[in-house]
Amino acid sequence: MTLPAPLHPVHEDDHLLVFDKPAGLLCVPGRGEDKQDCLSARAIRQWPDALIVHRLDMGTSGLVVMARGIEMQRALSAAFAERRVHKRYEAVVDGAMPLRDEWSVIDAPLMADWPRxxxxxxxxxxxxxxxxxKAISAWPGKPAAAAATHVLLEPLTGRSHQLRVHLLSIGHPILGDALYGDAALQAGAPRLxxxxxxxxxxxxxxxQELRFSRPPDFVASRG
Structure with a gap:
């Protein structure tokens, strides 16, 4: 079996690692032999003490921090649980959203949809x-999305699929969402x-105050 190319972290020190995860890669192993390749498995091959702290969905790209050793995992996990970690996302959503300087808030409790x-x-x-x-710009229209908007997102809680479900709940699902979107929404982008x-x-x-920033590839490739 051919091993994936080595990882090149955004940040590396004796205590933690930060990666820019590509879309389509799991953070942790899934069920089945075909889902064993993931960010944590790749990291452990290079840094045997690497431990997962938080996760991004497979379809979501972007910044992920991993701990090196159990004590650092506990410390970073506590920082996430106590909301001492700044997290910002970018997304492109279906429909035209109002462009305003101030932030808006979605306050909607979430739970598992057990039958589904x-x-x-x-x-x-x-x-x-x-x-x-906060909506920051209109997005060039596509056949499956006559209007779309580039938005910034900051989750103040860390529920499963929170950003995807919250945006869906206000009528602006994320383009390319194969889990929550219909066929037209999925056809609007090659990925989530x-x-x-x-x-x-x-x-x-x-x-030390650490701050990392990596733009999404879909910003650079639009047009």
Missing amino acids: RPLQKVDPAGKPSVTRW LLHASELGFVHPVTQ
């Missing part, structure tokens, strides 16, 4: 879930147009 697992849904009985969003573009936190050991 792994899908999630908005439900008053669900867990509190909050997302900030969702990218984790910014990640910031205080280094648990050095106490």
Whole structure:
């Protein structure tokens, strides 16, 4: 079996690693032999002490931090749980959204849609879930999407599929979403147009303020 090319981290030190995960790569192994290749498996081949801290969906690209050793995993996991990590995403959504300087908020509790697992849904009985969003530009129209909008997203909570379900709930699903979108939405882009573009936190050991930024490839390729 041919091994994937070596990983080139955005940041590497004795305590943690930061990667720019490509779309289509799992963060952790899935079920089945065909789903064993993933970011964590590739990282462990180069850094045997690498441990997962958080995840991005397979279709989502962008910044992911991994710990080196169990103590660092605990420290970083606590930072995520206590909302001490800055996370910003970029997405392209179906439809025209109002372009404003201020941020808007989606406050809608989420829970598992059990008959349709792994899908999630908005439900008053669900867990509190909050997302900030701001539309920054119109997106060139495509045959499957007469209007589309480039948006910035900041999840203030970390629920499964939160950004995808929240945007769907206000009538602006993310282009290319094969899980929540219909055929027309899926045809609007060759991939899920969702990218984790910014990640910031205080280094648990050095106490240095770290801030990483990587633009999505779909911004560079539009037109």
